[in-house]
Amino acid sequence: MSETRERKDFSNGPLCLSGRGVTKVFGIGDRKTVAVDHVDFDFHEGEFVSIVGESGSGKTTLSKLLLGLMNPTEGEILFEGKPRDISSGSKKREYWKGIQAIFQDPFSSYNVFHKIDSVLLDCINMRGGRNLSKEKKIELMTEACSFVNLKFAELTNKYPFELSGGQMQRLMIARIFLLKPRILLADEPTSMVDACSRATILDMLLDLRDETGMTIIFITHDIGLAYYISDTVYIMEHGRFVESGKADEVILNPQAAYTKRLISDVPKIHEEWDLSTVDLLSKEE
Ligand SMILES: Nc1ncnc2c1ncn2[C@@H]1O[C@H](COP(=O)(O)OP(=O)(O)OP(=O)(O)O)[C@@H](O)[C@H]1O
Numbered sequence: 001m002s003e004t005r006e007r008k009d010f011s012n013g014p015l016c017l018s019g020r021g022v023t024k025v026f027g028i029g030d031r032k033t034v035a036v037d038h039v040d041f042d043f044h045e046g047e048f049v050s051i052v053g054e055s056g057s058g059k060t061t062l063s064k065l066l067l068g069l070m071n072p073t074e075g076e077i078l079f080e081g082k083p084r085d086i087s088s089g090s091k092k093r094e095y096w097k098g099i100q101a102i103f104q105d106p107f108s109s110y111n112v113f114h115k116i117d118s119v120l121l122d123c124i125n126m127r128g129g130r131n132l133s134k135e136k137k138i139e140l141m142t143e144a145c146s147f148v149n150l151k152f153a154e155l156t157n158k159y160p161f162e163l164s165g166g167q168m169q170r171l172m173i174a175r176i177f178l179l180k181p182r183i184l185l186a187d188e189p190t191s192m193v194d195a196c197s198r199a200t201i202l203d204m205l206l207d208l209r210d211e212t213g214m215t216i217i218f219i220t221h222d223i224g225l226a227y228y229i230s231d232t233v234y235i236m237e238h239g240r241f242v243e244s245g246k247a248d249e250v251i252l253n254p255q256a257a258y259t260k261r262l263i264s265d266v267p268k269i270h271e272e273w274d275l276s277t278v279d280l281l282s283k284e285e
């Protein structure tokens with residue numbers, strides 16, 4: 001995971017999701033929490049953005065605001081340059097054609113009573129493919145599965161709980177491949193899988209972006225992953241963006257004390273351990 005990728009500059013490209021002074025306050029009085037505190041952002045078409053911060057910094061609250069699962073207390077979210085309107089059920093459904101999400105726990109995202117083929121078939125139907133022939137539907141599902149290295153023939157008739165965590169997350173990506181939203185929001189999608197599956201999933205997300213031009217918003221507490229995968233990073237502390245910019249610039253030349261601390265917390269596997277203070281001989285006595 002250490003090779004450097006070529007990163008593109010999106011700063012002059014078309015905007016897909018922006019925020020101005022976006023704020024979310026929970027509770028009132030003494031019990032008030034400002035989970036997201038006047039954040040501004042501009043995410044561009046095809047950009048791979050990471051939002052990095054520690055537990056409680058407001059990442060999931062911001063994802064819910066971006067997804068339209070809750071409304072900001074203050075501020076404005078713009079979709080493709082225009083104020084987002086999710087004031088009715090039908091407007092929300094229209095917005096969700098443009099933005100989809102994958103979450104930390106893939107098991108929570110599936111209806112356990114639905115077989116895998118019906119999970120994928122639903123995606124085809126949602127994209128207006130209800131009247132396609134059965135053969136064409138199978139072809140699309142097979143293609144989506146092979147994009148994530150799963151074999152459709154081996155999955156038919158299985159239930160989601162019969163898959164491993166890594167396979168489930170790949171199935172989530174196959175769904176996104178079929179749904180082809182403009183924006184994918186991925187909230188800690190690799191935190192429940194092993195390191196090997198994690199690298200595979202990250203590479204699949206990059207392929208997905210390269211193949212479809214979708215904007216990916218990747219939420220993580222791991223600044224190392226953010227550096228590996230993104231064009232642009234936003235560093236979040238106590239609900240605020242303390243620093244943002246191109247991944248190379250922010251991570252190789254951090255300005256904010258918080259960013260410097262996140263970087264210094266990454267375990268350095270190449271650094272030799274200092275064992276001089278360890279008294280090995282006393283153990284043998
Ligand atoms: N529904 C809610 N009601 C009240 N407070 C909330 C609610 N949701 C989140 N919070 C508070 O808002 C703050 C931000 O929480 P959030 O879940 O967004 O953090 P996070 O960065 O996603 O953390 P983690 O890395 O642990 O997932 C926390 O202090 C949390 O307690």
Ligand SMILES: [Mg+2]
Nearest residue numbers: 059060061187
């Ligand atoms: Mg969270």
